[in-house]
Amino acid sequence: MVIENVKYKNLLAIVEKQKELDSAIISAKQLKSDKTIFSKKIVALLVELGEFINEERSFKYWSAKPASEKKFYLKSLLMEFIL
Numbered sequence: 001m002v003i004e005n006v007k008y009k010n011l012l013a014i015v016e017k018q019k020e021l022d023s024a025i026i027s028a029k030q031l032k033s034d035k036t037i038f039s040k041k042i043v044a045l046l047v048e049l050g051e052f053i054n055e056e057r058s059f060k061y062w063s064a065k066p067a068s069e070k071k072f073y074l075k076s077l078l079m080e081f082i083l
Contacts, residue, residue, distance in 0.1 A: 026033050053059070057067040 022033075025031075026037065031037060055068045057063065057065065
């Protein structure tokens with residue numbers, strides 16, 4: 001699995017970049033960093049996980065369409081959180 005290959009330092013670097021991005025967005029949009037922002041982040045996470053599961057398709061027993069390539073949907077999921 002891709003996550004197993006990610007080194008701890010790389011994960012920490014991603015988390016730090018996300019904090020910087022969050023701060024820049026909050027500053028640029030003159031938002032207050034509060035529970036509302038946190039709630040919206042949780043909603044965004046759930047939406048992205050839903051999209052990831054939809055691309056993986058293993059639960060769609062009724063469908064003849066194959067799943068997307070693993071590289072594609074894992075990369076898409078990770079990029080949503082980095083960007």
